[in-house]
Amino acid sequence: MTASARTLALDIAAPLALFYGLRAAGAGDVPALVVGAVPPALNVLVTAIRDRSVEALAIGVLFGTVLGVLGALLGGGPRELLARGAWFSAPAGLWALATLRRPRPLCYEVTRAVMPRRAALMDRLWDTDERFRAAWRTITICWGLATLVDSAIRVVMAYGLPVALVPALDTVLTIVTIVVLQVPTHLLIRRTGHWHSVFGPLRRPGHAR
Structure with a gap:
């Protein structure tokens, strides 16, 4: 299974299937949400063991999950679990903006990885093209600000909407946010003249130029 397929299965499909399946079977909201939070956490742990490294974003996912589970189990109810995405995305957005002060911003490093x-x-290209460096800094600003907006929306949904609706809407929000952010990412790199080099198909060895 490829990394993208594993992420789709464990981080998106499995939590939804478990939550709605368990609720249909008569389980309460908290148990269903707790069980649904297990696959993404397992994905983080398996990836860390396999790659023998732990990324900051992965730590954020695991930390947000643990906080949500603890909050629910200590009497906070299902809405603390529903809000766990915001507890991850808000620090992630702030971290992205903070990396603008580093030699290379977060979005560049993640894409490179x-x-x-x-x-x-x-x-x-980073070492030789100022437009390329400026594009990645602007991309990181877009992703950082959008992630903070995403976090605020998740909090509103978690505490203001019926519990049964939020997991599905959370998934929709994740997909929409990622898709929308592709627009400035690809547009800004295209304006540097390096889109094909960075995102275009790889040339096969020996392929004629």
């Missing part, structure tokens, strides 16, 4: 075959090229 998930596309290792482009890493050397991206490093070369």
Whole structure:
């Protein structure tokens, strides 16, 4: 199973299936949400063991899950579990903006990490092209601010909407946020003239130029 397929299955499909399946079977909201939170946490742990490293974003996912579970089990009810996404996304957005003060911003580093075959090229462009560096800083601002807005929306949904609706809407919000943020990401890199090099198909060895 590829990393993207595993993420889709464990972080999106499994929590929804478990929550709505358990509720249909008569389980309460808290048990259903607790069980539904297990697959994403397992995905983080399996990835950390396999790669022998733990990324800050993965720690945030696990931390938010643990906080939500503890809050629910200590009497807070299901809404603390529903809000766990905000407890992750808000710090993630702030961290993204904070990395603007570092030599390389978060969005550049994450993209470089998930596309290792482009890493050397991206490093070369980073070192030689100011427009390329400025584009990634702007992209990181877009993702950081959007993540903070995403967090605020999740809090409103978690505490203001019927419990049964929130898991599905959370998933929709995640997908919409990611899809919408592709627009400034790809547009800004295209404006640098390096979109094909970074996001285009890889040339096969020996392929004619």
